[in-house]
Amino acid sequence: MDDDSRTRRWERWQARAALPLGIASLLYLAGYAVHVLVPDLPPAAHDVLKVITGAAWAVFVVDYAVHWRLSGRGLGFVTRHWLDTLVMLLPLLWPLRIVRLYDVVRRRRGGARLTLHARVMLYAGLSTALLGFSGALAVYQVERAAPHATIRTFGDSVWWTCSTLSTVGYGDMAPVTALGRVIAVGMMACGLALLGVITGSFSSLLLRRFAGDADEEGPPGG
Known part of the structure:
Protein backbone atom coordinates (compact mmCIF):
# COMPACT_ATOMS: atom_id res chain seq x y z
CA MET A 1 0.00 0.00 0.00
CA ILE A 98 -15.16 14.80 23.77
CA VAL A 99 -13.53 17.89 22.25
CA ARG A 100 -13.48 16.09 18.89
CA LEU A 101 -17.17 15.28 19.31
CA TYR A 102 -17.92 19.00 19.62
CA ASP A 103 -16.04 19.63 16.37
CA VAL A 104 -17.95 16.84 14.56
CA VAL A 105 -21.34 18.17 15.71
CA ARG A 106 -20.42 21.72 14.70
CA ARG A 107 -19.40 20.60 11.21
CA ARG A 108 -22.52 18.50 10.64
CA ARG A 109 -24.76 21.38 11.65
CA GLY A 110 -22.90 23.71 9.35
CA GLY A 111 -21.92 26.10 12.11
CA ALA A 112 -19.79 29.12 11.35
CA ARG A 113 -16.10 28.36 11.38
CA LEU A 114 -14.24 30.14 14.15
CA THR A 115 -10.93 31.86 13.65
CA LEU A 116 -7.77 29.92 14.45
CA HIS A 117 -7.16 31.77 17.71
CA ALA A 118 -10.77 31.36 18.81
CA ARG A 119 -10.68 27.61 18.07
CA VAL A 120 -7.43 27.15 19.99
CA MET A 121 -8.77 28.98 23.04
CA LEU A 122 -12.12 27.20 22.86
CA TYR A 123 -10.59 23.72 22.56
CA ALA A 124 -8.03 24.47 25.26
CA GLY A 125 -10.80 25.73 27.53
CA LEU A 126 -12.94 22.64 26.92
CA SER A 127 -9.90 20.41 27.50
CA THR A 128 -9.15 22.18 30.78
CA ALA A 129 -12.73 21.75 32.01
CA LEU A 130 -12.86 18.06 31.05
CA LEU A 131 -9.43 17.31 32.49
CA GLY A 132 -10.29 19.19 35.67
CA PHE A 133 -13.53 17.26 36.18
CA SER A 134 -12.02 13.84 35.53
CA GLY A 135 -8.98 14.73 37.67
CA ALA A 136 -11.20 15.85 40.53
CA LEU A 137 -13.08 12.55 40.34
CA ALA A 138 -9.87 10.52 40.34
CA VAL A 139 -8.31 12.38 43.28
CA TYR A 140 -11.53 12.23 45.28
CA GLN A 141 -11.78 8.48 44.69
CA VAL A 142 -8.27 7.69 45.98
CA GLU A 143 -8.11 10.32 48.74
CA ARG A 144 -11.48 10.37 50.49
CA ALA A 145 -10.85 7.34 52.71
CA ALA A 146 -7.09 7.76 53.19
CA PRO A 147 -5.74 8.38 56.73
CA HIS A 148 -4.87 12.03 57.41
CA ALA A 149 -6.38 13.07 54.06
CA THR A 150 -7.27 16.73 53.57
CA ILE A 151 -9.45 16.04 50.50
CA ARG A 152 -12.55 14.50 52.04
CA THR A 153 -15.40 15.69 49.80
CA PHE A 154 -15.84 16.15 46.08
CA GLY A 155 -16.05 19.89 46.69
CA ASP A 156 -12.60 19.74 48.29
CA SER A 157 -11.32 17.87 45.25
CA VAL A 158 -12.77 20.41 42.82
CA TRP A 159 -11.19 23.26 44.80
CA TRP A 160 -7.82 21.49 44.83
CA THR A 161 -8.07 20.75 41.08
CA CYS A 162 -8.84 24.38 40.22
CA SER A 163 -5.90 25.67 42.25
CA THR A 164 -3.61 23.02 40.72
CA LEU A 165 -4.61 23.55 37.07
CA SER A 166 -4.35 27.31 37.46
CA THR A 167 -0.86 26.82 38.96
CA VAL A 168 -1.90 28.86 42.04
CA GLY A 169 -1.44 26.01 44.52
CA TYR A 170 -2.71 27.44 47.81
CA GLY A 171 -1.40 24.45 49.74
CA ASP A 172 -4.44 24.19 52.01
CA MET A 173 -5.19 20.78 50.49
CA ALA A 174 -2.87 18.18 49.02
CA PRO A 175 -2.99 14.47 48.17
CA VAL A 176 -1.47 12.16 50.75
CA THR A 177 -1.60 8.86 48.84
CA ALA A 178 1.01 7.77 46.31
CA LEU A 179 -1.53 7.49 43.48
CA GLY A 180 -3.05 10.83 44.39
CA ARG A 181 0.36 12.48 44.13
CA VAL A 182 1.01 10.83 40.76
CA ILE A 183 -2.30 12.26 39.52
CA ALA A 184 -1.30 15.64 40.96
CA VAL A 185 1.96 15.67 39.00
CA GLY A 186 0.06 14.94 35.80
CA MET A 187 -2.47 17.66 36.57
CA MET A 188 0.32 20.18 37.17
CA ALA A 189 1.97 19.35 33.85
CA CYS A 190 -1.31 19.53 31.94
CA GLY A 191 -2.27 22.75 33.70
CA LEU A 192 0.98 24.43 32.68
CA ALA A 193 0.59 23.26 29.07
CA LEU A 194 -3.06 24.29 28.71
CA LEU A 195 -2.53 27.62 30.46
CA GLY A 196 0.37 28.34 28.13
CA VAL A 197 -1.78 27.55 25.07
CA ILE A 198 -4.63 29.81 26.21
CA THR A 199 -2.47 32.76 27.24
CA GLY A 200 -0.27 32.42 24.14
CA SER A 201 -3.25 32.37 21.78
CA PHE A 202 -4.90 35.29 23.56
CA SER A 203 -1.69 37.32 23.46
CA SER A 204 -1.22 36.57 19.76
CA LEU A 205 -4.82 37.62 19.08
CA LEU A 206 -4.32 40.92 20.89
CA LEU A 207 -1.07 41.60 19.02
CA ARG A 208 -2.75 40.99 15.66
CA ARG A 209 -5.67 43.23 16.62
CA PHE A 210 -3.41 46.07 17.77
CA ALA A 211 -1.20 45.67 14.69
CA GLY A 212 -4.30 45.94 12.49
CA ASP A 213 -5.45 49.08 14.30
CA ALA A 214 -2.01 50.62 13.87
CA ASP A 215 -2.06 49.87 10.11
CA GLU A 216 -5.48 51.50 9.77
CA GLU A 217 -4.29 54.65 11.55
CA GLY A 218 -1.37 54.99 9.15
CA PRO A 219 2.05 56.51 9.83
CA PRO A 220 2.32 59.53 12.15
CA GLY A 221 1.73 62.80 10.35
CA GLY A 222 0.10 61.01 7.40
Missing part, protein backbone atom coordinates in the same frame (compact mmCIF):
# COMPACT_ATOMS: atom_id res chain seq x y z
CA ASP A 2 1.49 3.36 -1.05
CA ASP A 3 1.63 6.43 1.18
CA ASP A 4 -1.22 8.25 -0.61
CA SER A 5 -3.54 5.29 -0.16
CA ARG A 6 -2.60 5.00 3.51
CA THR A 7 -3.26 8.71 4.02
CA ARG A 8 -6.70 8.51 2.41
CA ARG A 9 -7.68 5.48 4.48
CA TRP A 10 -6.34 7.18 7.64
CA GLU A 11 -8.43 10.29 6.98
CA ARG A 12 -11.57 8.25 6.19
CA TRP A 13 -11.19 6.29 9.42
CA GLN A 14 -10.70 9.45 11.48
CA ALA A 15 -13.85 10.97 9.99
CA ARG A 16 -15.90 7.85 10.73
CA ALA A 17 -14.47 7.21 14.21
CA ALA A 18 -14.73 10.75 15.60
CA LEU A 19 -18.41 10.46 16.57
CA PRO A 20 -18.21 6.96 18.16
CA LEU A 21 -15.08 7.99 20.08
CA GLY A 22 -16.77 11.14 21.36
CA ILE A 23 -19.83 9.18 22.48
CA ALA A 24 -17.60 6.58 24.15
CA SER A 25 -15.82 9.40 25.99
CA LEU A 26 -19.13 10.82 27.22
CA LEU A 27 -20.29 7.39 28.40
CA TYR A 28 -16.98 6.78 30.15
CA LEU A 29 -17.05 10.12 31.95
CA ALA A 30 -20.70 9.74 32.96
CA GLY A 31 -20.22 6.15 34.13
CA TYR A 32 -17.09 6.97 36.08
CA ALA A 33 -18.69 10.03 37.69
CA VAL A 34 -21.71 8.06 38.90
CA HIS A 35 -19.46 5.25 40.15
CA VAL A 36 -17.38 7.69 42.23
CA LEU A 37 -20.04 10.16 43.38
CA VAL A 38 -22.81 7.67 44.20
CA PRO A 39 -21.06 4.87 46.10
CA ASP A 40 -24.28 3.67 47.76
CA LEU A 41 -25.70 2.21 44.56
CA PRO A 42 -26.39 -1.56 44.55
CA PRO A 43 -23.37 -3.70 43.59
CA ALA A 44 -25.11 -4.72 40.35
CA ALA A 45 -25.37 -1.07 39.32
CA HIS A 46 -21.67 -0.54 39.92
CA ASP A 47 -20.95 -3.65 37.86
CA VAL A 48 -22.93 -2.14 34.98
CA LEU A 49 -20.98 1.10 35.29
CA LYS A 50 -17.71 -0.84 35.18
CA VAL A 51 -18.89 -2.60 32.02
CA ILE A 52 -19.68 0.78 30.44
CA THR A 53 -16.25 2.22 31.25
CA GLY A 54 -14.57 -0.99 30.11
CA ALA A 55 -16.46 -0.92 26.82
CA ALA A 56 -15.38 2.70 26.30
CA TRP A 57 -11.76 1.68 26.85
CA ALA A 58 -12.20 -1.12 24.30
CA VAL A 59 -13.38 1.44 21.73
CA PHE A 60 -10.24 3.52 22.33
CA VAL A 61 -8.03 0.45 21.98
CA VAL A 62 -9.68 -0.52 18.69
CA ASP A 63 -9.21 3.00 17.33
CA TYR A 64 -5.55 2.98 18.36
CA ALA A 65 -5.02 -0.46 16.78
CA VAL A 66 -6.61 0.64 13.49
CA HIS A 67 -4.42 3.75 13.34
CA TRP A 68 -1.39 1.60 14.08
CA ARG A 69 -2.32 -0.81 11.27
CA LEU A 70 -3.00 1.98 8.76
CA SER A 71 0.27 3.75 9.57
CA GLY A 72 2.39 0.81 8.38
CA ARG A 73 5.18 1.93 10.74
CA GLY A 74 5.22 -0.98 13.16
CA LEU A 75 6.65 -0.05 16.56
CA GLY A 76 7.66 3.33 15.15
CA PHE A 77 4.01 4.35 15.41
CA VAL A 78 4.20 4.27 19.22
CA THR A 79 7.00 6.84 19.41
CA ARG A 80 5.84 8.95 16.48
CA HIS A 81 2.33 9.23 17.91
CA TRP A 82 3.30 9.25 21.57
CA LEU A 83 0.45 11.58 22.54
CA ASP A 84 -2.18 9.18 21.15
CA THR A 85 -0.41 6.36 22.99
CA LEU A 86 -0.49 8.34 26.23
CA VAL A 87 -4.19 9.17 25.86
CA MET A 88 -5.00 5.52 25.19
CA LEU A 89 -3.11 4.32 28.27
CA LEU A 90 -4.24 6.93 30.81
CA PRO A 91 -7.97 6.89 31.68
CA LEU A 92 -7.68 10.41 33.07
CA LEU A 93 -7.18 11.70 29.51
CA TRP A 94 -9.99 9.77 27.81
CA PRO A 95 -12.64 12.51 28.30
CA LEU A 96 -10.49 14.85 26.17
CA ARG A 97 -11.83 13.05 23.11
Whole structure:
Protein backbone atom coordinates (compact mmCIF):
# COMPACT_ATOMS: atom_id res chain seq x y z
CA MET A 1 0.00 0.00 0.00
CA ASP A 2 1.49 3.36 -1.05
CA ASP A 3 1.63 6.43 1.18
CA ASP A 4 -1.22 8.25 -0.61
CA SER A 5 -3.54 5.29 -0.16
CA ARG A 6 -2.60 5.00 3.51
CA THR A 7 -3.26 8.71 4.02
CA ARG A 8 -6.70 8.51 2.41
CA ARG A 9 -7.68 5.48 4.48
CA TRP A 10 -6.34 7.18 7.64
CA GLU A 11 -8.43 10.29 6.98
CA ARG A 12 -11.57 8.25 6.19
CA TRP A 13 -11.19 6.29 9.42
CA GLN A 14 -10.70 9.45 11.48
CA ALA A 15 -13.85 10.97 9.99
CA ARG A 16 -15.90 7.85 10.73
CA ALA A 17 -14.47 7.21 14.21
CA ALA A 18 -14.73 10.75 15.60
CA LEU A 19 -18.41 10.46 16.57
CA PRO A 20 -18.21 6.96 18.16
CA LEU A 21 -15.08 7.99 20.08
CA GLY A 22 -16.77 11.14 21.36
CA ILE A 23 -19.83 9.18 22.48
CA ALA A 24 -17.60 6.58 24.15
CA SER A 25 -15.82 9.40 25.99
CA LEU A 26 -19.13 10.82 27.22
CA LEU A 27 -20.29 7.39 28.40
CA TYR A 28 -16.98 6.78 30.15
CA LEU A 29 -17.05 10.12 31.95
CA ALA A 30 -20.70 9.74 32.96
CA GLY A 31 -20.22 6.15 34.13
CA TYR A 32 -17.09 6.97 36.08
CA ALA A 33 -18.69 10.03 37.69
CA VAL A 34 -21.71 8.06 38.90
CA HIS A 35 -19.46 5.25 40.15
CA VAL A 36 -17.38 7.69 42.23
CA LEU A 37 -20.04 10.16 43.38
CA VAL A 38 -22.81 7.67 44.20
CA PRO A 39 -21.06 4.87 46.10
CA ASP A 40 -24.28 3.67 47.76
CA LEU A 41 -25.70 2.21 44.56
CA PRO A 42 -26.39 -1.56 44.55
CA PRO A 43 -23.37 -3.70 43.59
CA ALA A 44 -25.11 -4.72 40.35
CA ALA A 45 -25.37 -1.07 39.32
CA HIS A 46 -21.67 -0.54 39.92
CA ASP A 47 -20.95 -3.65 37.86
CA VAL A 48 -22.93 -2.14 34.98
CA LEU A 49 -20.98 1.10 35.29
CA LYS A 50 -17.71 -0.84 35.18
CA VAL A 51 -18.89 -2.60 32.02
CA ILE A 52 -19.68 0.78 30.44
CA THR A 53 -16.25 2.22 31.25
CA GLY A 54 -14.57 -0.99 30.11
CA ALA A 55 -16.46 -0.92 26.82
CA ALA A 56 -15.38 2.70 26.30
CA TRP A 57 -11.76 1.68 26.85
CA ALA A 58 -12.20 -1.12 24.30
CA VAL A 59 -13.38 1.44 21.73
CA PHE A 60 -10.24 3.52 22.33
CA VAL A 61 -8.03 0.45 21.98
CA VAL A 62 -9.68 -0.52 18.69
CA ASP A 63 -9.21 3.00 17.33
CA TYR A 64 -5.55 2.98 18.36
CA ALA A 65 -5.02 -0.46 16.78
CA VAL A 66 -6.61 0.64 13.49
CA HIS A 67 -4.42 3.75 13.34
CA TRP A 68 -1.39 1.60 14.08
CA ARG A 69 -2.32 -0.81 11.27
CA LEU A 70 -3.00 1.98 8.76
CA SER A 71 0.27 3.75 9.57
CA GLY A 72 2.39 0.81 8.38
CA ARG A 73 5.18 1.93 10.74
CA GLY A 74 5.22 -0.98 13.16
CA LEU A 75 6.65 -0.05 16.56
CA GLY A 76 7.66 3.33 15.15
CA PHE A 77 4.01 4.35 15.41
CA VAL A 78 4.20 4.27 19.22
CA THR A 79 7.00 6.84 19.41
CA ARG A 80 5.84 8.95 16.48
CA HIS A 81 2.33 9.23 17.91
CA TRP A 82 3.30 9.25 21.57
CA LEU A 83 0.45 11.58 22.54
CA ASP A 84 -2.18 9.18 21.15
CA THR A 85 -0.41 6.36 22.99
CA LEU A 86 -0.49 8.34 26.23
CA VAL A 87 -4.19 9.17 25.86
CA MET A 88 -5.00 5.52 25.19
CA LEU A 89 -3.11 4.32 28.27
CA LEU A 90 -4.24 6.93 30.81
CA PRO A 91 -7.97 6.89 31.68
CA LEU A 92 -7.68 10.41 33.07
CA LEU A 93 -7.18 11.70 29.51
CA TRP A 94 -9.99 9.77 27.81
CA PRO A 95 -12.64 12.51 28.30
CA LEU A 96 -10.49 14.85 26.17
CA ARG A 97 -11.83 13.05 23.11
CA ILE A 98 -15.16 14.80 23.77
CA VAL A 99 -13.53 17.89 22.25
CA ARG A 100 -13.48 16.09 18.89
CA LEU A 101 -17.17 15.28 19.31
CA TYR A 102 -17.92 19.00 19.62
CA ASP A 103 -16.04 19.63 16.37
CA VAL A 104 -17.95 16.84 14.56
CA VAL A 105 -21.34 18.17 15.71
CA ARG A 106 -20.42 21.72 14.70
CA ARG A 107 -19.40 20.60 11.21
CA ARG A 108 -22.52 18.50 10.64
CA ARG A 109 -24.76 21.38 11.65
CA GLY A 110 -22.90 23.71 9.35
CA GLY A 111 -21.92 26.10 12.11
CA ALA A 112 -19.79 29.12 11.35
CA ARG A 113 -16.10 28.36 11.38
CA LEU A 114 -14.24 30.14 14.15
CA THR A 115 -10.93 31.86 13.65
CA LEU A 116 -7.77 29.92 14.45
CA HIS A 117 -7.16 31.77 17.71
CA ALA A 118 -10.77 31.36 18.81
CA ARG A 119 -10.68 27.61 18.07
CA VAL A 120 -7.43 27.15 19.99
CA MET A 121 -8.77 28.98 23.04
CA LEU A 122 -12.12 27.20 22.86
CA TYR A 123 -10.59 23.72 22.56
CA ALA A 124 -8.03 24.47 25.26
CA GLY A 125 -10.80 25.73 27.53
CA LEU A 126 -12.94 22.64 26.92
CA SER A 127 -9.90 20.41 27.50
CA THR A 128 -9.15 22.18 30.78
CA ALA A 129 -12.73 21.75 32.01
CA LEU A 130 -12.86 18.06 31.05
CA LEU A 131 -9.43 17.31 32.49
CA GLY A 132 -10.29 19.19 35.67
CA PHE A 133 -13.53 17.26 36.18
CA SER A 134 -12.02 13.84 35.53
CA GLY A 135 -8.98 14.73 37.67
CA ALA A 136 -11.20 15.85 40.53
CA LEU A 137 -13.08 12.55 40.34
CA ALA A 138 -9.87 10.52 40.34
CA VAL A 139 -8.31 12.38 43.28
CA TYR A 140 -11.53 12.23 45.28
CA GLN A 141 -11.78 8.48 44.69
CA VAL A 142 -8.27 7.69 45.98
CA GLU A 143 -8.11 10.32 48.74
CA ARG A 144 -11.48 10.37 50.49
CA ALA A 145 -10.85 7.34 52.71
CA ALA A 146 -7.09 7.76 53.19
CA PRO A 147 -5.74 8.38 56.73
CA HIS A 148 -4.87 12.03 57.41
CA ALA A 149 -6.38 13.07 54.06
CA THR A 150 -7.27 16.73 53.57
CA ILE A 151 -9.45 16.04 50.50
CA ARG A 152 -12.55 14.50 52.04
CA THR A 153 -15.40 15.69 49.80
CA PHE A 154 -15.84 16.15 46.08
CA GLY A 155 -16.05 19.89 46.69
CA ASP A 156 -12.60 19.74 48.29
CA SER A 157 -11.32 17.87 45.25
CA VAL A 158 -12.77 20.41 42.82
CA TRP A 159 -11.19 23.26 44.80
CA TRP A 160 -7.82 21.49 44.83
CA THR A 161 -8.07 20.75 41.08
CA CYS A 162 -8.84 24.38 40.22
CA SER A 163 -5.90 25.67 42.25
CA THR A 164 -3.61 23.02 40.72
CA LEU A 165 -4.61 23.55 37.07
CA SER A 166 -4.35 27.31 37.46
CA THR A 167 -0.86 26.82 38.96
CA VAL A 168 -1.90 28.86 42.04
CA GLY A 169 -1.44 26.01 44.52
CA TYR A 170 -2.71 27.44 47.81
CA GLY A 171 -1.40 24.45 49.74
CA ASP A 172 -4.44 24.19 52.01
CA MET A 173 -5.19 20.78 50.49
CA ALA A 174 -2.87 18.18 49.02
CA PRO A 175 -2.99 14.47 48.17
CA VAL A 176 -1.47 12.16 50.75
CA THR A 177 -1.60 8.86 48.84
CA ALA A 178 1.01 7.77 46.31
CA LEU A 179 -1.53 7.49 43.48
CA GLY A 180 -3.05 10.83 44.39
CA ARG A 181 0.36 12.48 44.13
CA VAL A 182 1.01 10.83 40.76
CA ILE A 183 -2.30 12.26 39.52
CA ALA A 184 -1.30 15.64 40.96
CA VAL A 185 1.96 15.67 39.00
CA GLY A 186 0.06 14.94 35.80
CA MET A 187 -2.47 17.66 36.57
CA MET A 188 0.32 20.18 37.17
CA ALA A 189 1.97 19.35 33.85
CA CYS A 190 -1.31 19.53 31.94
CA GLY A 191 -2.27 22.75 33.70
CA LEU A 192 0.98 24.43 32.68
CA ALA A 193 0.59 23.26 29.07
CA LEU A 194 -3.06 24.29 28.71
CA LEU A 195 -2.53 27.62 30.46
CA GLY A 196 0.37 28.34 28.13
CA VAL A 197 -1.78 27.55 25.07
CA ILE A 198 -4.63 29.81 26.21
CA THR A 199 -2.47 32.76 27.24
CA GLY A 200 -0.27 32.42 24.14
CA SER A 201 -3.25 32.37 21.78
CA PHE A 202 -4.90 35.29 23.56
CA SER A 203 -1.69 37.32 23.46
CA SER A 204 -1.22 36.57 19.76
CA LEU A 205 -4.82 37.62 19.08
CA LEU A 206 -4.32 40.92 20.89
CA LEU A 207 -1.07 41.60 19.02
CA ARG A 208 -2.75 40.99 15.66
CA ARG A 209 -5.67 43.23 16.62
CA PHE A 210 -3.41 46.07 17.77
CA ALA A 211 -1.20 45.67 14.69
CA GLY A 212 -4.30 45.94 12.49
CA ASP A 213 -5.45 49.08 14.30
CA ALA A 214 -2.01 50.62 13.87
CA ASP A 215 -2.06 49.87 10.11
CA GLU A 216 -5.48 51.50 9.77
CA GLU A 217 -4.29 54.65 11.55
CA GLY A 218 -1.37 54.99 9.15
CA PRO A 219 2.05 56.51 9.83
CA PRO A 220 2.32 59.53 12.15
CA GLY A 221 1.73 62.80 10.35
CA GLY A 222 0.10 61.01 7.40
